Amino acid sequence: MRDEGSLKLVVAWLVAALRDRGPYPVLVVNGEQGTGKSVFTRNMRSLIDPSAAPIRAVPKDDRDLVVSAGNSWILAFDNLSSVPVWLADALCRLATGGGFATRMLHTDREESIFEASRPIILNGIPSLTDRADLADRAVCIHLAAIPEEERQPEDELAALFEQKRPLILGALLDAVSAALRNIAGVRLARSPRMADFVKWTTAAAPGLGWDDPEDFLSVYADNRRDVVDATFEADPVAVAVKDFILLVHPREGWNGTATELLALLNDRVTESVRRSKIWPMSAQALGNRIDRIAPLLRGKGFAIERRHSGVRTITIMPPSI
Structure with missing residues (x-):
């Protein structure tokens, strides 16, 4: 991570992804070549939604996206160079909860309807939030470049991750427990975009050892401001x-x-x-x-x-x- 604020945003996204319902912010991971975006994304998904193919290429159309959402909890798309208009609209519906209707294969009249909300991760080198509606639902982090003297073989990193995975998941579940316990009593002084995510994270803060939830609100507000500025200029x-x-x-x-x-x-x-x-x-x-x-x-x-x-x-x- 580039800074402590980015770490807080990632932890908050993970805790939100463990919730049984959305809306969920779209986690957008940027970084230059060699910052470990793919490994980062793979490990993020593996914590909550292990899969034989944890990261995937962009789907071809709505139908493929719905099939992925029907078979996975977290959708993680790797190495994007841009987000097409149709995909941005579909991801917005999936992040906040929306329905998809498509004709069933080999039929003329039968319709298949899918309605759900899913946590989503996108990674790539360029900015992926050029569309305002997607940027409005996004949490964007930038990974720091890894100096050659600090780079490690992926098999060693994977072994270390497997060793630490139970501790990390346990810490996240402590936060979820705190959120379930406190959510009914949380009242936000202001309701930013993705207010449900902010409310859930505020309720989880004691379980994360965050003494002052206002620190997270400040980090989230700064992140949103940066995302909006970048989207505006694009x-x-x-x-x-x-x-x-x-x-x-x-x-x-x-x-x-x-x-x-x-x-x-x-x-x-x-x-x-x-x-x-x-x-x-x-x-x-x-x-x-x-x-x-x-x-x-x-x-x-x-x-x-x-x-x-x-x-x-x-x-x-x-x-x-």
């Missing part, structure tokens, strides 16, 4: 809206239709951005995108409002001065 529409408002309408804000806003933003971005797949090509696409990035903009202090009285308009107000 979204060209969010950045373009921010720059447009702050540079052109820094006091009075802006109001108009999605068509007008798209024309104004198109004039302010480069041709390469306009031609990219992630740039909206129509007013409807921009309106949908505004809905997705609204939480990111609000996190930066902007006020977003969409009205549908006769003419559909968008109002964007700058942060209060």
Whole structure:
């Protein structure tokens, strides 16, 4: 781990994964080549949901994802270079609890329905939380680079892990016991995103030896802030809206239709951005995108409002001065 805060987030995720119901945050593990992301992910899953194939490649479609979720408690996907749109949407539904319906094989009318919530781990070198809805459900940690003089053969690490596994699992179950004992009396002063996860971790804190649960709340808030900042900077529409408002309408804000806003933003971005797949090509696409990035903009202090009285308009107000 890079720091003590990352360790607390990982422990909190493990304790949450031992709960019988979600929602569960998506654990996103980043790190450069050689930081042990695959071994880390394999060991995390092995603590709670041992499997002959603990880490897997990204599924091809919803059907494969549902099959994995139906046969596993923890879904651990290894070495991702990006998260496709369909997968991000599906993971969001799985993390917070949602239903999947698909046609049964070799039938025309029979439908198979799967509804559940699952703990999820994603790992990869690049940022995997470019989509705001996935970032909103994510806990992101960065693994530290391992110096060559400290690197160990994997078989030695595996032997050490097997030796320590009962102690680690016992400590986690102590935390679960504390959470079950205390959960009914926990009242959060504020309810952040994934409030159920925060409430469960707060209840488990005495079993983890965390004297002040506020320390975890501070770590979690800092992590969410970092994730939101990274997601914001990775979204060209969010950045373009921010720059447009702050540079052109820094006091009075802006109001108009999605068509007008798209024309104004198109004039302010480069041709390469306009031609990219992630740039909206129509007013409807921009309106949908505004809905997705609204939480990111609000996190930066902007006020977003969409009205549908006769003419559909968008109002964007700058942060209060």
